[in-house]
Amino acid sequence: MVMKKKPVDVVIIGLGWSGSLMGMEMTDAGLDVLALERGNDRTKKDFLYPKPADELKYGVRLSLMQEPRTDGVTMRRNTQENALPQRHWTTFHPGTGVGGCGAHWTGVLYRATPTELTMKSFAEKTFPQGFLPEDMQLQDHGVTYEELEPHYDFFEKIAGLSGQAGNLKGEKIKGGNPFEGPRQNPFPLPPLPRTLTDTLFTEATESLGYHPYPYPSANASQSWTNPYGMQLGPCNFCGFCSNYGCLNYSKASPQTCVLDALKQRQNFSYRTNSDVRRINKSADGKTVTGVTYIDGDGNEVFQPAKMVFLCSFTLSNVRLLLLSDIGKPYDPATGTGVVGRNFTYQITGSADLYFKHHQFNPFINAGGSGQVIDDFAPDAFDTQKHGFIGGSYIYTTQGPGGAINGIRVSPDTPAWGSAWKRQAAAEYGHHMMIGTTGSNMAYRDCYLDLDPTYRDPHGDPLLRMTYDWHDNDMRMTEFMGDRIRDIVKKLGPDYHTTSFHQVGDHFDPSKYQSTHLTGGAVMGTDPNTSVVNRYLQHWDAHNLFVIGATNFPQNMMHNPTGTVGALTFWAAKKIRSDYLDNPGPLM
Amino acid sequence: MSARSRTADDPSAVATRRPARRRSIAVVATAIPLAMVISVLAFANPAGPGDPASRSPAAKPDKALVAQGAYLARMGDCTACHTAPGGKPFAGGLAIESPFGAIYSTNITPDKATGIGNYTRDEFAAALRKGIRADGKRLYPAMPYPAYASISDHDIDALYAYFMHGVAPVHHQPQQTDLGFPFNQRWTLMFWDWMFAGTPRSAPAPDGHDAVARGRYLVQGLGHCGSCHTPRGLAFQSKALDDGDPAFLSGAELNGWLAPSLRGKRTSSEATAGDGLGGWSHEDIVNYLATGRNAHAAVAGEMKSVVEHSTSHLNDADLNAIAAYLKTLPSHRAKPDQVGSNSSDARDTTQRLTKATDLSHGGRLYLDNCGACHFADGRGAKTVFPVLDGNSLINADNPTGLIHVILAGAQLPSTPGAPESLMMPGFAWRLNDQDVATLATFLRQAWGNKASKVTARQVADVRKKLGPDDMHGNGPDDPYPGLQMHADAEDD
Structure with a gap:
């Protein structure tokens, strides 16, 4: 029997960054807000010093992530293959529980550049007809940098962002990123202190004529009280960021930046272990009426609501839309339909440098510490000459220094035994990494749909990911590999190794790539190519809003979280100014 | 000179929801003399109950007055003592431990049978300002009526309006206070009252125009600081x-x-x-x-x-x-203690901790357990991690508070102005008594701090009294249940 709960104004599915920020906005607007979180509650008690500093539990066994057993994904590289489920997370790490990925993320918080939000227009302006592959499906976000700027600014204050502006109201500032869009305000906090890797990278890239700047870090460099009255303490470089909850109130997260303020509000409540299975549609299909979820005791519960915000992870958002039969599923054969369309990922690569005479102390690090160059952003140089559209930032960050994941040895070392031990001890602390994080264009044959074979414990089909690399993006990352080799040459390590994809490589889901999965429920101005409009409102059901990196029409080189936060506030502003008094399609 | 630090401590007698608690240790020492005083005076001058309260009907509810009373009840923190853990607001039953036995707070909801629903305004005023119940019996001075004596008539009116019309009546008879002889002779308290209670005020409460006068009124009276x-x-x-x-x-x-x-x-x-x-x-x-x-x-x-x-x-x-x-109250000491400063002592500690070679065991414990937040210089971080150099909790004569915080941790309240309930972890699961004593001693003598050593026995005494509700964090989940992962407390 389905239990029916008392109606609320707003249901939020997923209590991560976008869910908690939208919770603040909608409670501000005076609405009764209920958040439903599939996973456990996670409070500061879970992240008390020194609990999170457990590499085996969090870094290897990935305790903060979804369980593949209940929320797995099947993968294949093309429609000819049979998709198989991931039984251990490898290539990406989808979080669960209160805070979501915002609890275990690294803490690199970027803005998109004006170009990254308008890739289609940029491509039309920049490249000759026929240059781009025919199966590439570029789109503009439908929202511009100028429109998002105040929302980026506000989110950066929520997160207590540390860094150095490179473009303040159009004025270029040395030491910052000259390729970024204009900021109306400087960073809330100064950059984190530099490590040795930062210094070496900065000297080498400056001598090559590039423009290094500090990573925009959501690991706070100083004490910070955000506009919600929430507080961050200065990061102590403990090194437990990515895959971990922060033990020092330093990494911006829903826990450190939003939730205690949200819980103060009488018109907010949340339920954990509440696994939403369907978004319910009205009889005419033009609105949604609430959600059906399974609670921690296994009861099926219907929660009526006037508005529904779908704020879970990229993959979960798309799957729930497909399971709920809201919006037309994408069909790669015909190129029609929208749900699952333009699924994109992130192209990464790295070099590992060994210096006998440098001791880096890699156990001293922060996820957001590092130095970066944006000299190879999509619009910063002539990519046409090199045969691709897109770009990467090139960066260094100290570490990793963990005893399990932080050991590097020369390639000729045996993989185990006393010889390996000797070499590991001799080389520990002498390695430095330089990496790239690159854009990924959208292609007709990269998409998400429901798997015909594999089901979850409730009997619902798993999500299926059909995805492979494409030559354009591989040419891009080959080019970045060469740029890194230039930097390596400048630095002159005793030896180095590189790991970059090449044209002809296929996507290998057995290796970690990135958790920046994007698209599948993209935003736009055309209902034929997007799931939600430019206010993140579902084209087919005006009281359903879908929020997350799932909205990106293709992936940008810059990390997604900043744009996810800005989009949340952007949508909230429109909802509060136009929608609440007059519910209906905003476009 | 740098800004002086103050701590994490500031206790107050009235505000707790724990089922049982103790007043000052000093009370134990004074129990016998107090008993003697009361007994002697009791026999010397027996007398009947206090002034008969004048009777007047309860005023009609006035919304603004009720709201003002609600605010004043917050100011007086009435709920701290008059709400039991898990109980309905103001229904009483909290045990306030005293050397003479537990004093149970009363039901102050407007329930007529078990609460104060039959109190007239003047009976209510007499309870607050003189410690005299409607039946003429004396309240124990666990109720801060000596301070409340200075509450103005108007504020009494507001509080009365709130407790009659703004609080839901709860039919609940809390456990009765039953102290042994002679402390069960409530009438003898009249002598205590005669000697120590305040004089009820007749002047109106100062309004906001004179901030100092208003502050004095609140601090001395309802705030009962x-x-x-x-x-x-x-x-x-x-x-x-x-x-x-x-x-x-x-x-x-x-x-x-x-x-x-x-x-x-x-x-x-x-x-x-x-x-x-x-x-x-x-x-x-x-x-x-x-x-x-x-x-x-x-x-x-x-x-x-x-x-x-x-x-x-x-x-x-x-x-x-x-x-x-x-800020108008001058220091009570001619020459305050010189603890915590930017002195060479402070720099020595900071340098030793930063260098981290040849550390004492205490220094090592500090770096491994405290340094992540409070840093080598003991300065912590503004508004997030308290300053340890010169900290009054650390430098207190009695180290109980410090030991308690190290063992159990602490958590800030979530308030409207600062919602984040920042939590310091407890280390009881991680450090044995000797380690805590060594660490506490280190803290009391690091930087500019100057306080006495702490012994493992003192730590053991505090540890014994900790309940599960006191603890903030209990360490990582045991990956190998059954295996002894760290040594138990050593003997001191």
């Missing part, structure tokens, strides 16, 4: 009820914790720790009361509940009035 922060005499009486005596708010001990002096009007540049609030600016005081935190300190101990349930709900004008008044 002196209940914890003024030392007590032999008969458990507050040594001073107003600022006519330099003992007023000059600091006291509560359950082994320091309830620090609130005196010391120096500016932060002149003051040193141990000089009460001397190192705090007006704004520091306001922030602390409103949010439980400021640039120097974070609330812990009994004061946490006071901030959570009382001071964080006060309006800005009253918070500013309290701060303005406290």
